[in-house]
Amino acid sequence: MSAQADIETVHSAIEEAAGLLNLTCSPGTVRPILEAFGPFEGGVIFSASAGEGHAGDLDLTIQVPRAIDDPYTHALKHGFVPHTDHPVSTLLSDLKEHVSVDECLIDFGVIAGFNKIYVHFPRDLQGVAQLAALPSMPRALADNAEFFARHGLENVAMLSIDYHKRTINPFFTFPKGLEAKTISSLLHEFGVVEPDEELVESSSKIFRAYPTLGWESSKIDRISFARSLDLPTIRPRVEPEIVRFVTGTPYTYDGERFSISIVKWSPDDTWFNVGSYFQFGPIQRAVLGKVLR
Template sequence: MSEGVSAQELYSAIEQTARLVDAPFSREKVWPILSAFEGGFSEDGGVVLSLQADEEVAEVEYSIQVSPGIEDPYAHALAHGLFKETDHPVRALLEQVVKLAPTSEHYIDCGIVGGFKKIYANFPHAPQKVAELAELPAMPRAVAGNLEFFARYGLEDVALVGADCKNRTVNLYFQLPPGIAGELEPQTVEDMLRETGMSEPSEEMLAYAGKAFRVYVTLSWDHAEILRISFSPQPRRSVDLAELPARLIPRIAEFMRATPHKYTGALINATAAKWSHEKEFLDLASYYQVSPLHLKAIEAQE
């Protein structure tokens, strides 16, 4: 990775995006995080801005790669007062994950309102088996408790593990195998939602979820069941907004067309159809920066 991205540059992009969608913005919420992690930013690291498709934008999140410049993002965040020390298993989780499957690629996930939230360990070259991750002492027992569900639907290879330090939850991002990725039947998606007790899906969201190349779940140490499940198609350039399973208000449509970005060519977007036990919703994302490896994968789909 090369060097060269300043905290001020990222701050400006985040602020511009927040103004674009008329979201609440405060320097005091954003600058301390960016200045604390500035040593980990580079020209080659991924930076993604995201929000929910809704009538009002209450939050804009930003995910930024912070390594290999910062070796231990959790300790770094702790040292800079971004959250308090805890003896909760979330404290040890990523350390155990990286010991099992060494990686030098970490991301932080934050919100312009909610502040510092998550840390991710990414495995771009060698996804990890969920059955092995389930055996880690700090992993929620809900992972082991849902292994049969994961296996039944081809959810075995984990490309990304996220530890939510604020809400004390875990995200597992499953890479769907060839032959399944992008080809999920609506009935399969509906079966997965029904089995996990999610809210009733609309036909439009079911059809869109079938395009997923990744499926990710949210679990916690306090519940045996899966809390949320999401279906994400491959990121791509110039998403046709008419194909989305939701009508976007003008400023969110503008987010999908005009968010600032540093790479050449059209804006790269990502989407995810999501369900909780209470509701379904659509997540939207725009890339400010994209790594060469990720860009190569995106261009291979074009």
């Protein structure tokens, strides 16, 4: 199959997924990114946020082809990210110099455009101290190291870099989940006064947890917990189109659609993200096969 055919297939799937959210896929935003980062050799994931003030876009996470050695420089060349002297511009190169990276992925919205690069290293898990030592890493990671350690957030398998918001997410991995009482303790210390007990219990089956950190302060903006889709828990808490989306997006593999649900907490808000895999990359399938329960 040609790269152009791949682009048409993925673009058509994006249009279908966007329609489930009552959104229109803008060719002027989506197609240039697909053309720059095709062909699609690995994972393609649809996701959407739910909750007042958080919904309104369809996000795509797409594995970067191996022929693109430096996805940040590639995105810069195509005008998807601004040129800057900020440390955000060198974090990817710092990571690739010190960590054995298995794959990179990009994240973009059909409305917002290019957002993030994900750096995935599940076979070279990193501790907080190792990552905090990188020259361009936000000091917020080191400043919160004791908080993470107290609550069992130890091994990082992936890191995302948002080039417009200038934030990062270290993705802590949990092959066996995390006890509900630990999550409750973490949220209380984070400033969530009365976390929803059902959501806390659901989050105990997570395979990833990730705080949002920036360069401007040591403050943790939010903490997110990702698990395989828990539709009975999230259904009454999200908009009907989110349920339609996460149960109706197209996919390319045998068996049932694989979807995830993510609970996001800040001290004064709780909201959700849902994601469905259109196509798996080999590393993603291997990683998820170890943690699905």
